[in-house]
Amino acid sequence: MIPPKIPANEAERLHALRTLQILDTSDEERFDRVTRMAKRMFGVQISLVSLVDENRQWFKSKQGLDAEETSREISFCGHAINQDGLFIIPDTNEDARFADNPLVTDAPNIRFYAGYPLKLRHGINLGTLCLIDSKPKILDSEDRQLLNDLGAMIEQEIKSVQLATLDELTMISNRRGFLSLADYSLKVCRRKQMSVSLILFDLNKFKLINDEHGHHEGDFALTTFAQALQECFRECDVIGRLGGDEFVVMLTDTSKDKIDDILIRFSEILDRTNIEINKPYKIEFSAGVASFPHDTDKSLEQMIEQADAAMYKDKNGENR
Numbered sequence: 066m067i068p069p070k071i072p073a074n075e076a077e078r079l080h081a082l083r084t085l086q087i088l089d090t091s092d093e094e095r096f097d098r099v100t101r102m103a104k105r106m107f108g109v110q111i112s113l114v115s116l117v118d119e120n121r122q123w124f125k126s127k128q129g130l131d132a133e134e135t136s137r138e139i140s141f142c143g144h145a146i147n148q149d150g151l152f153i154i155p156d157t158n159e160d161a162r163f164a165d166n167p168l169v170t171d172a173p174n175i176r177f178y179a180g181y182p183l184k185l186r187h188g189i190n191l192g193t194l195c196l197i198d199s200k201p202k203i204l205d206s207e208d209r210q211l212l213n214d215l216g217a218m219i220e221q222e223i224k225s226v227q228l229a230t231l232d233e234l235t236m237i238s239n240r241r242g243f244l245s246l247a248d249y250s251l252k253v254c255r256r257k258q259m260s261v262s263l264i265l266f267d268l269n270k271f272k273l274i275n276d277e278h279g280h281h282e283g284d285f286a287l288t289t290f291a292q293a294l295q296e297c298f299r300e301c302d303v304i305g306r307l308g309g310d311e312f313v314v315m316l317t318d319t320s321k322d323k324i325d326d327i328l329i330r331f332s333e334i335l336d337r338t339n340i341e342i343n344k345p346y347k348i349e350f351s352a353g354v355a356s357f358p359h360d361t362d363k364s365l366e367q368m369i370e371q372a373d374a375a376m377y378k379d380k381n382g383e384n385r
Contacts, residue, residue, distance in 0.1 A: 067162040069143030074188060076300050078146075079119055082191050084238050085226050086245055088116060088123055095222050096126035099194065103215050104128040107208065109198040111173060114183075114219055115142040116192035125192075130173060139167050141197075145180035146190035151209055154178040156201035177202040181216030183223060186236070194219045232306045234284055235291035243305025247315045247365055250303055254359050259318040262356040264328070265372035266290075267380060268310035269349040278346060286348050293338055297331040313369060324354055351380035 072078055082088070096114050104112035111129035115122045122142050123134040137143045141163070145152035157163040157176050168175050177200060180193035194216045204212070230242030238246060254261050268290060275283040287310065294304050294312060303315040316324065339347045353376025355368060363371070 066139070066164075066166045068138045069140060070147055072147055072190070077295075078189050078191070080295075080300060081185050081189050081236075082116060082118065084231060084242055084246065085185075085191075085223070086230055086242070087125065087223070087226055088118060090125070092126065096219065097128075099215055099218050099222075100126045100128045103194065103196060103212070106211060106215075107196050109177070109196045109202070111197035113195050113197070114192065115140070115180075115195055116183075117142055117146050122192065129197075135168065141166075141168070141175070141178045142180055142193045142195060145193045145195070146182050149182060149184075149190075151204075151212060152178075152180045152182070152193070153204060153209075155203050158201075173197065174199045176200055179204055179212060181212050181219075183216065183220055185220075185223065185227060191223065232291075235288050235306050237291050237295065238303070238305035240305065240307050243303060243307070243313060243315075244365055246303045246305075250315055250317060251365065254317050258359045260356060260358055261361070261368070262316045262319055262324055262354060263368050263372040264314045264316070264324070265307075265353045265355075265369065265376045266294075266312040266314075267351050267376055269351055269380070270346075271310040274346050278344075282344070282346070285344075286346075289338060289342065290335075290348055290350070293331065293334050297327065297334050307369070311373075313372070321354075321356065324356075328352060328354075351376050353377065353379055 100112040100114060113124050113130065114126040115124055117137060117140065121134045121137050122140040124130070124132070141154070144162070154160050154163060155177060157166070157169045157178065163169055175197050177198040178195065180195035182190040183192050183194060185191055194212070196212070230238060230245065232239040251261060268286065271283065271286065274286050290312065291306065294314065298304060298314055301317065305313050307313050335348060335350070353372045353374065355372040355375055357363060357368060
């Protein structure tokens, strides 16, 4: 058996998957309708919508299978997400990668597998719509087109989920998505008795960029700033765009000195980025930090307000 390779952009892929807040959610008819259609149209025993998490593949929709998830190490879908087109194994017994896979040698005794990689956007494959059977099977060109069409239907449903929690311009969490992820992180911090810090960012002279260079340049500045945040902060930090030119980051178990160092590094990243993009304006920011003990009684909105107040003090003082 050959375990699936980890995609080069795994951190970005996992961030996108978790931001959707779709893992471990209840069955939904909009997904189940498609897997029922796929099972019937192809005459297979199993049809799944599988999402590949860090160490597992979890099934958002399943027909013909009782399991909720399996290990990523033995998953077929872990292989499928490493390519853009259909991933088809007509007969697992004739494929060295899978012949001795536990899912082949034991239940559900997979002999045929076909997976459509589910793209959130180019290069970000979250999982698959897949077909499984205990007998070898060949898909002709018409079958392949049908699987592509059904996979595209699932992608549309996932993108409708995305629109509720992701900022469409910058592709990081919007306010709703940030509050959802931050609330989960806050609960973990309370349980593990870890401190919480929020950094609120505001772009300086952003209105001038829009007024003097056009809204397309304003959008570019916002997108570039979001990318710099993703480059600087850890995968475990929660990043979001609150709206307009305001961004926020939640950090856990991070000292004031460490936050100061992070802000210095972020400034350096942005300075380097300004040189690389070579625009007639500079992307600059003000930042406010607010830190709280694990047992704080403040709500997330109150935490954001406190960080916002600190940011305005920075904006009215020394701007970066």
